[in-house]
Amino acid sequence: MLVLVLFFSCRKPPEPTDDGPVEAEVRLPDLPDSLFGYSALSFPDSWLNDSALQLFGSSGANIEISDAGATLGRVLFYDPLLSADGTVSCSSCHLQAHGFGDNTAHSIGLTGEPSLRNAMPLANMRYQRRLFWDARTVGLENQVLEPIEHPDEMGMQLSDLPDQLAALPYYGGLFHEAFGDSVITADRVATALGQFIRCIRVHTSRYDEGLNTEFANFTDTELEGRALFFNGVTRCNQCHSGLNFFSTQAFINGLEVDYAAAGDAGIGALTGYADDDGRFRTVSLRNVGMTAPYMHDGRFETLRDVVDFYSDSIAWHPYLDERLTVTGVDGDGQEPYQLALSPSEREALVDFLLTLNDMVIQDAWWLSDPF
Ligand code: HEC
């Protein structure tokens, strides 16, 4: 704390300029007197010992999270002064109330140009090595600087970032606490953002409570929905699988006959291969009740729309994933699966998906806007 006080008192507020972002009165982050214990957060043993999760849990396992590092990351995440015109922060598109995703299909950044894809919810990054809908970037620490530089998102030159942050009265002290000296670099920004985002751990939903109580806490329709999700007929859990309800693999789930023609081929746009046309990451369904709209382009507004899609409208595609074809993984057909769920089954499936919401994360002050 002493360090912080010193910095606040000996640093001058930024010079006002005609066009600069710091023209407005600089707001200071409101931080607690003693650091929140981010480093003490952990996944439950059931996650850490889960053999499937262990396979890809290594990407975050050795990354050290310090209380001061994650605190700095929190400030950076919510600070619009990381953008070229001082108006856009990570939290402009990744909203805590929406599972750190966006509640509009296409986010608006610096230029007002809508993003191509729906902003992704942020949760349980320890288990996610390949990032973005098309898995194009490997490693969270490599990813977090991309939106800062992206011309339509935050539009900032990374080479200007250290000076822009050093001009603010609060960063010198925060970097000092996190890294031992007040030098500001883009790498340190990435490290701190990575630490903060890794603290968004989603494992305290009603579903998790159910795992410990044999689902005594579930209503009848939630129980029916759970059975439908896992019964092997809907095949939902064959892709959205395990404790994190996801797959590290990307699949074609039949939203379009020809994704490239529809405007976004996903991984196909990177590889040019026909069998990647429309291949997108199988995102986690954790928090899914708060992350509407759905799919890479936010085309579905409600979970009921999603369930209706899987039930009736999977499109024929030459490389539709076998799990969504009539013959399933054992066949070589491409005819889309027709689940034809009854109205009450659809409602039950939606009710089950809602049990995956983690209200602890939604309400956590230590993940919230400090400004
Ligand atoms: C203008 C809106 C916008 C802003 C600002 C923004 N993001 Fe994003 N974010 C997106 C979109 C859209 C995607 C998905 C892009 C894609 O897949 O091509 C995304 C994806 C991500 C992902 C990938 C998640 C995953 O599961 O793969 C991470 C992590 C992320 N953003 C972190 C950040 C951080 C950190 C910041 C601030 C430095 C930030 N974002 C700022 C819109 C935004």
Ligand code: HEC
């Ligand atoms: C073949 C694998 C596969 C199966 C089976 C599958 N999904 Fe998906 N799911 C995906 C992929 C891939 C995406 C992302 C597709 C995209 O955005 O283009 C997705 C997206 C979703 C989303 C949107 C998530 C978000 O944040 O936007 C929901 C909800 C969902 N699936 C629920 C279900 C349900 C319920 C079932 C069973 C009826 C199911 N899925 C079956 C692969 C699958």
